Amino acid sequence: MVRHPVLRNGLPIETCAFDRDEDNDTLHLGAYTDKKLIGVLTLLPNASDVQLRGMAVLPEMQKLGIGYQLILEAEKRVVHMGISLLWMNARLIAVPFYERCGYQKQGGKFRLPYGGDHYKMIKQLCA
Ligand SMILES: CC(C)(COP(=O)(O)OP(=O)(O)OC[C@H]1O[C@@H](n2cnc3c(N)ncnc32)[C@H](O)[C@@H]1OP(=O)(O)O)[C@@H](O)C(=O)NCCC(=O)NCCS
Known part of the structure; x- marks a missing residue:
């Protein structure tokens, strides 16, 4: 619905599925207007951090x-889980958005199969 046109435009719909989408502890958040889904993100909890994907x-x-x-x-939900570190692999184009949200780059640029070059970005939350 949203991942496909925004993150995998023109690619097969199967490319929109993430490995841990169906896991019990995975959390999908959606933003709606008039019952239409307009924004999404996915939270993938690990032992001591949470990865944000599919923004x-x-x-x-x-x-x-x-x-x-x-x-x-998302940050509220992560704090509620008792976890204080939220991170994502940010596409170059999204880096200024995440910086605006208080995230900082960690390490150098790297390439992923979809979305070209990325930076890992992190934020320490108050858990
Ligand atoms: C990145 C994305 C999720 C941001 O969502 P959005 O609803 O457009 O962002 P918001 O309107 O909430 O922006 C919040 C702030 O970030 C700023 N911002 C958003 N995108 C920006 C950009 N590309 N460059 C600079 N600033 C940006 C906004 O201006 C706003 O700042 P303000 O508070 O000073 O007004 C959205 O643009 C998107 O889906 N992009 C394409 C897919 C993508 O790159 N996803 C991330 C994959 S890692």
Whole structure:
């Protein structure tokens, strides 16, 4: 619905599935307007950190504060899990957005199969 046009545009729908999508502890958050899904992210909890994946807002709804609201909700959920470290592999194009949300680059640039070059970005939350 949202991952495909935003993160895997033009690629087979199967490429939208992530390994841990169906795990019991995986949490999918969605932003809606008039019951239409317009923004998504996924939280993948590990023992002492949580990885955020699949952050996407429909193109026509970007830059309206929806991504920020999703991140705020994600951070609340992570703190509620008793975990204080949230991180993601950020596409270059999304780095300024995450910086605006208080995340910092850790280490150098690296390439992933989808989305080109990325930086790992982290934020220490108050758990
Ligand atoms: C990145 C993305 C999720 C951000 O969501 P969004 O709803 O557009 O972001 P918001 O409107 O909540 O922006 C929050 C702040 O970040 C800023 N921001 C957002 N995208 C930005 C960008 N590309 N460059 C600079 N600043 C940006 C906004 O201006 C806003 O700042 P403000 O509070 O000073 O106004 C969205 O643009 C998107 O889906 N992009 C394409 C997919 C993608 O790159 N996903 C991330 C994969 S790692």
